[in-house]
Amino acid sequence: MTKALKLRFNRKQLCIPYAAFLILFVICPLLVIIYFAFTNGTGQFTFDNLVNFFTNTNTLGTLLNSIAIAVVTTIICLVIAYPVAYILARSKFKKKYVLLMLFVLPMWINFTLRITALKEILTAIETNIAVYPFLNTIIGMTYDFLPFMILPLYTSLSKLDKSLTEAAEDLGANGFTVFMRVVLPLSVPGIISGVTMVLLPSMTNYVVLDMLYNSTYIMGSLIGSYFAHFDWNNGSMISLILLIIIFIITLATNRFNDSGETAGRNLL
């Protein structure tokens, strides 16, 4: 009896490693970032870093560039992934898990390696990849993030109750109406989680840009370059701004997502 009690007590303590991890690697760095963001090189409190970011056309341009790349990547991923996920979810093909695996398979290979390979493929097609940097970046990003879009969509679409679509058909709805009124609204949670999983990381993913976009910075590499030049303050401020942007986007999508479950996120 006492032994069982002790065990239950211990179970709560099991979260201590995670708490330590959280404090060491999330909370502390965050506090450090906030400290550096609002101080200058000599440690005095200042808003200069904030002003610097919003008055320099180059850093603002980088922000816009990052957003543009992220949005275009997300849209293309969605356009490609939705039909694939839909077909996979509806098909009676018994081996569809094999097909699904084929889409997820690239994720098991190292990211940098995949982009290096992609660079060679694009060079073979275009001869000189430096001519269409934006296009190549989008291709690289889409290549990398497509599985993150397919999986949540697939999960939410395969959970869809077939009797609902059958009922709609019985009541005389045509294919388009069924899709617009039944399938699409019910897959919104999947779309939302897919979009969050593609949009946010693609804003800072600089490896693709380093390789394919004439070495133009996006937010990730901009922060990195400030840090490389011992400028912790401006770098921290940009990290903080990025964090706030991501926070706002997450908040917005969560509101949108209130009714639905977080489809498919647990799969990854």
Next chain:
Amino acid sequence: MRKMRIAAVAAACLFAVPVFAAAGCTKTDETVVLRVANWEEYIDLGGWGEDELIELADGTEIFGENSVVDDFTEWFNSQNYGFDVRVEYSTFGTNEDLYNQLNLGDVYDLVCPSDYMIMKLLAEDKIQPFSADFMDTENPDNYYINGVSEYIDGTDESIFGQYGWSGIAACYMWGTTGLVYNPEIIGSEADVAAWDILTNSDYEKSVTVKDNVRDAYFAALSILFKDELDEINADENMTEEEKSAARSELLNSTDKETIAAAEDILKDIKQNVYSFETDSGKSDMVTGKVIANFQWSGDAVYIMDQADEEDTELWYSVPDESTNLWFDGWVMLKDGIDGNKNRQIASEAFVNFLSRPDIAVRNMYYIGYTSSIAADEVYNYFDWCYGVVTDPESEDYYEFDNVYVYDVSYFFGEDSYIYIDMDTVEVEGAALTHDYDDDDYVAGYPVYSGGTISRGRQAFTQYPTADIIDRSVVMLDFGDDLAAINQMWINVRCLDIVDISVTTVVIVAVIIVAIAAAIVLYRFRYRIFYDRPRRKAM
């Protein structure tokens, strides 16, 4: 209460880390742990194949079986220093990485930064000068000070002497910056003779530049001051010293106007080049993705060697305006040495060991860079690599029709030259002189010498000619202007809002409107498509 306990455990974990780390550092009195930080791939790691044995003309055999670090440990521990040494060898990728590591609290005894970073560390009083024993030329075991080229260190006129680095830093490798190019694809040799190939639209998207603010800034200034530099080079009234000082002043200018002008040039360069690269340049060059490639001479040798194996002949050009003469040197750090006599002795022994001629040759062979050591073995190695065999008895001997007398006296001391076969390697700008009869071997053959050579293969890349050295410039630390130049570089690398074209803006606007329309349509789909209000229970 529970929260407090979690906090206590977390705090305990936090404190435990440094305690464990400190415990790991405790060592016995007999063994000194030497913490060395060097560039990546900047030392011989051994493991040579049997066919790689270097057999010099004087019979010396050099072979890298184990890594130089292991060899040093073994050698040191067999000497009577009274203590043993264990080397903790780590590497860094850039000078800035090293500086950041030092500022974040990493402790090293011996590091190998470049010239400007040595200046920066020196200004911050972080460097422990070498001892008088280390600089003593009387002791034959002082391989560094006895072996280093007089052109680099050891005298007041040497480069290190002039800049006051003598006794502070021990030069390890040195070289120039230039362009590696493929002569078969290049339009005209004259194009690689000037830095403005980087902004030349004939070479749009086919040249790469180093992703490094200093190298990029140097190239930008060379383009900016092209006319002034050409004028200085052509001026016959100025002495070499005056010319040198004038070039150095131009290429080390860091005033606001210059930085702004450099920013514009670098933005043009960014539009025109294939990419700013960190390490893809080597493979892009060998695989033919780019025609020319801004490189440090040591990497250039490595690329040319690689390309030779693929049967592609690459050349190295030092543009006419100027070149950045750079040095990487060993310095001891005050934080690391910390007054420990044994540690300083071990550090100095390490530098001397690296300067031992056979070790210097091994490192040169392995990494492709040029050692600061000018001992006979290094000279013989240079001859072994690129010179023709002049001894008829040798099995490698063959008849040649004409030779080029490649003079490297500025580095190895008077009357140091090797003969390069003009049939296998053409030398650009070589002048034919028949009256060269210093040496019996070449009498009777047409001999080329003199002329201004700015392009060549590995021999030229490793040891440029004296007149390249004359027009080279040492790029100093930016000092207080560092922040402004770094910001300039970030501006170059970012996308400026002002540069976004109207078409892009229109396309983006159309996309945004389309998305907005889609959302509106979706939201009011009941009213638009079905003409009835939305049901509440959806």
